[in-house]
Amino acid sequence: MAFTEVKKSKVVSERTILALIPQRFREKTSEALEKTELEEIRLRVNRPPEFIYQWGHQFMKSDPFTKSEASFVMNQLSQHSVYAFEEELRNGFLTLSGGHRVGLGGETVVEKGQVKTLKHVCSFNIRIARQMNGVAERFLPELFQEQWRNVLIVGPPQSGKTTLLRDIARTASYGHPTKKIPPRKVAIADERSEIAAAFEGIPQHDLGPRTDVLDRCPKAEGMMMLVRAMSPDILIVDEIGHERDKASLKEAMNAGVAVICSAHGRSMEDMQERQLLRTALGRPLFDRILLLNENKHGTLIVQRSVQK
Known part of the structure; x- marks a missing residue:
């Protein structure tokens, strides 16, 4: 793949992630995404966003992530996978274009001993997909x-x-x-x-x-x-x-x-x-x-x- 194609793919991939992030956190999140060591972005209601790197973790210096912002993230996620959204909620994660995965935490709805879906989602784990060739x-x-x-x-x-x-x-x-x-x-x-x-x-x-x-x-x-x-x-x-x-x-x-x-x-x-x-x-x-x-x-x- 040519360098310009790789760069274009990276930009599109970052936009996919940033579209999920409430506006007031986007600048810092964009800066974190430039670091190849970034592995996860954690959003939890009543806690500031957290970045997980290969070398450790770092909380964003900001006011806590709010319940209304959690609703915003859910609305954004549903647009990425409308047809399979309920099934993905049942599994507790969604996959985005670019291979990034968003794990979800909240209250489960159980029917006949089986998890049917999630509601009151209040925590998100955005796992950054970075292919690493040659590790084998x-x-x-x-x-x-x-x-x-x-x-x-x-x-x-x-x-x-x-x-x-x-x-x-x-x-x-x-x-x-x-x-x-x-x-x-x-x-x-x-x-x-x-x-x-x-x-x-x-x-x-x-x-x-x-x-x-x-x-x-x-x-x-x-x-x-x-x-x-x-x-x-x-x-x-x-x-x-x-x-x-x-x-x-x-x-x-x-x-x-x-x-x-x-x-x-x-x-x-x-x-x-x-x-x-x-x-x-x-x-x-x-x-x-x-x-x-x-x-x-x-x-x-x-x-x-x-x-x-």
Whole structure:
């Protein structure tokens, strides 16, 4: 992409975010958006806006965000996704053009034990989407050895799991001639729109030319739909955890598809307790485990060395 196109895309992306921000906060927010370390913009009723950077956080020196300003933000958000607004409220987040996500906090409306929607929304987490290419580079010699290995990426929130999955998908789709990695068909089951950051079905991140995305579909069902319909070489999925997710992973692997996925956790012990590492017969489910920490550093573990 040419420099002028990148610059134009950045300007449009910033305008999308600034359109949500009440007027009196826009100048400071615009200044914060110029910093590549910015990760989140937090708006909470009765609190000043907060900027979350890679190096820490900073509250804006201003009067608190008000309830009427929360209503303004909600009105702006509804214009970005009118047709799916109620469904997105039920999920607790909305995805904007450019891949930015807005998490919502408020009062849930529950019917028959299920969350139907949110009301009295009073807190917003605007997560800035910045694609980071090349973060998977140092792990490629272990993740790809003549073929892509089955890999589980484990880490706490904001340790870089999704960013790494996204870069692996892009690399696998384009291929990597220098490392003798051929391009492959990639399928992504993106239940929470975090990997592709799809807006109206179109991925907002560059995931490569041979990547197909199933957006907002429950993971277990989505994985099977992709295996059966899209014949992928590699299946990528974020935040596995349930037994039904594990069953779908196993079925995909048995069909000859390489699976690369992530899960919340801080240690191998966490994964052992959740029984995500092995099959019912005690065999390793994954070839590689990649443990990430809060500083986004990774440690690779070969699964065959893990004890039952």
